[in-house]
Amino acid sequence: MAKLKIALYWAASCGGCEIATLAIGDKILKLAEVADIVFWPVGIDFKYADVEKMPDKSIDACLFNGAIRTSENEHIAKLLRAKSKIMIAYGSCSYEGCIPGLSNFYNRQLTFERAYIETPTTDNPEKILPQTKVKVPEGELELPEFYDTVKTLAQTVDVDYFVPGCPPEEKTTWLALEALVTGKLPPKGTVISHSVKAVCDECLRKKEEKKIKKFYRPYEKIPEPEKCLLEQGFLCYGVATRGGCGALCPQANMPCTGCYGPVEGVVDQGAHFLSALASIIDSNDPEEIQKIIDDIPDPAGTFYRYSLPDSLLRRARIK
Amino acid sequence: MDNFEPKIVAFCCNWCSYAGADLAGTSRMQYCPNIRVIRVMCSGRVNPLFVLKALSIGADGVLILGCHPGDCHYIEGNYKTMRRIPLLQKMLKQLGIEKERVRLEWVSASEGAKFAEVANNFTQSIKNLGPSSSGSFKQNSEEGKHG
Numbered sequence: 001m002a003k004l005k006i007a008l009y010w011a012a013s014c015g016g017c018e019i020a021t022l023a024i025g026d027k028i029l030k031l032a033e034v035a036d037i038v039f040w041p042v043g044i045d046f047k048y049a050d051v052e053k054m055p056d057k058s059i060d061a062c063l064f065n066g067a068i069r070t071s072e073n074e075h076i077a078k079l080l081r082a083k084s085k086i087m088i089a090y091g092s093c094s095y096e097g098c099i100p101g102l103s104n105f106y107n108r109q110l111t112f113e114r115a116y117i118e119t120p121t122t123d124n125p126e127k128i129l130p131q132t133k134v135k136v137p138e139g140e141l142e143l144p145e146f147y148d149t150v151k152t153l154a155q156t157v158d159v160d161y162f163v164p165g166c167p168p169e170e171k172t173t174w175l176a177l178e179a180l181v182t183g184k185l186p187p188k189g190t191v192i193s194h195s196v197k198a199v200c201d202e203c204l205r206k207k208e209e210k211k212i213k214k215f216y217r218p219y220e221k222i223p224e225p226e227k228c229l230l231e232q233g234f235l236c237y238g239v240a241t242r243g244g245c246g247a248l249c250p251q252a253n254m255p256c257t258g259c260y261g262p263v264e265g266v267v268d269q270g271a272h273f274l275s276a277l278a279s280i281i282d283s284n285d286p287e288e289i290q291k292i293i294d295d296i297p298d299p300a301g302t303f304y305r306y307s308l309p310d311s312l313l314r315r316a317r318i319k
Numbered sequence: 320m321d322n323f324e325p326k327i328v329a330f331c332c333n334w335c336s337y338a339g340a341d342l343a344g345t346s347r348m349q350y351c352p353n354i355r356v357i358r359v360m361c362s363g364r365v366n367p368l369f370v371l372k373a374l375s376i377g378a379d380g381v382l383i384l385g386c387h388p389g390d391c392h393y394i395e396g397n398y399k400t401m402r403r404i405p406l407l408q409k410m411l412k413q414l415g416i417e418k419e420r421v422r423l424e425w426v427s428a429s430e431g432a433k434f435a436e437v438a439n440n441f442t443q444s445i446k447n448l449g450p451s452s453s454g455s456f457k458q459n460s461e462e463g464k465h466g
Contacts, residue, residue: 105413271368274410278367278403284388286401293406300413312368312375317415317452 004060004180007039007051008090009080011066011073012100012150017091018042020167021063024174034181035060039080048076054083061086061180063163067093067100067309068151072144081157086185088176092166092259094153095191096269097309099166102301104308104315107148150309162191166259166306169245193244196264199256200238203247205229211282215295218255229255230280235302240266240273259306268312270303325379325445327353329438330369332362334392335427336384342431343438350435351442354382361385362423363396367407370421374411374453380420380445382437387425397425416453419444 010018022028038059039046062084068074081087092098103111112129116122134141153159163176176192179185186192195201207228216233223229229236229250237258238250249256262269283289296302304311331337337358343350359365362385370381383404385397400423408418424437 268368268371270410271366271371274367274406275403278406279399281402284398284401286405289402290405293409296406296409298413299406299410303410312371313414313416313453314375316413319415 004035005038005058006035007059007062007080007084008037009039009062009064009076010042011064011077011094012069013066013091013093016167017065020091020173023170024177025170027174031177031181051079051083056082057085059084061088063088063090064094064153065091067097068153068156069100070144070146074156077153077156086160087157088161088163089153089159090163091168092164092261092306095162095164096261096307097150097152098306101150101309103150107318108146149315152310160188164191164193164242164260165245172244191242191261193242193260195243197243198239198263199241199243199245199247199260202243203238203250205250207231210280212280213282214292223253235296237273239276240269257305261307269307270311273303274299323446323450325353325442326377327355327380327382327442327445328373328378329354329356329382329384330359330362330365331356332385333358333360335386335390336434338428339426339430339434342428343434346431348431348435350438353442354438361391361393361396362400363393365400367403370407374416374420374451379451380441382441383423384426387427390427416451417448419448420451
């Protein structure tokens, strides 16, 4: 049997997903037996021109991490889609937009002003901002265009599978790779994870009745070791997040932040968490309810930490 | 702006507010035709998702009408709504959508007049706010994976 051809790419991402692909440990040798990596900017020196020369559909699978934020991201997403039989949105950025997607609370102008002018460590008295074209003595230089709105991979090209996580856990990565290697592929559109249920389903903490009088941020109190974090008032996102990670964060006393995306069948993870969270506020008095809600300083950023571009509203409206 | 006729979605609970709207109708009370009533079994059935969906496909305002506190047919459905809407409003503000575009009111089955008044009052306040830009973005369903 001919070896599989695999491509890996990063768009708007932090690089954590690249490390996550290596986190499969010695299984990488198993992968190397059956697959060749034909494109991987982080690890191997191939150029975009090399990919352009490949025949269409000549790559068996592309693991694409990172959101779509620039014209370069979009161009390569479309190029790799054309060259790949299977396109996998690997990691939360390409699946839902993730942390780069939080930029959708702003637009290009506001992002540039913050990043290149306002930040305290920036020294830019002439207020120079990135341009798509710049003339220098040697000729004209081009930079990719920076978009106003961050998009997910599926909002840009047709995607076959999604691998959730920021970054995906080792066992989740292997689940996807194993499916590729063995050829036992799930139906198109599947979010590849060991669970279709919520993180709570895997969490070992004791769960009783959820009634909250006050919300706490993780630094404000030390959690009790065995009781459900949500019941203790921490904004634990487990109730609205797909499992498969093994509920690692709650085991380590950190509330789930929602990186595995919505549970099966749910559209707009943030709205569902909002709904679940508000319902368990222990008060029937509008004034007290308002006071309890005031403890959540940044609801939009908390509920859409990983999924603003994939949410129904997709971005904030800027006046 | 003078000709702006807002699109308003009103989620009415089956047991109180929908009957209240019915009473307004059978009593021949006049109210703004901008309201599109959607009957739900309980205001507690109104997942914030419904409100976001309405706003994202072009509603300029969303009304959620339920039984008065203590009157819920399901005992505490409307209390859940009472807790969700202020949090939703706080979140919408961060997303650049005026919180006045979403309003929660209690309308009982006997309050046809209140239903008409709320409908008129809310329509006027949305007219004052102007068209919403929240529907200006393409829907996920058009190009994304979600239906």
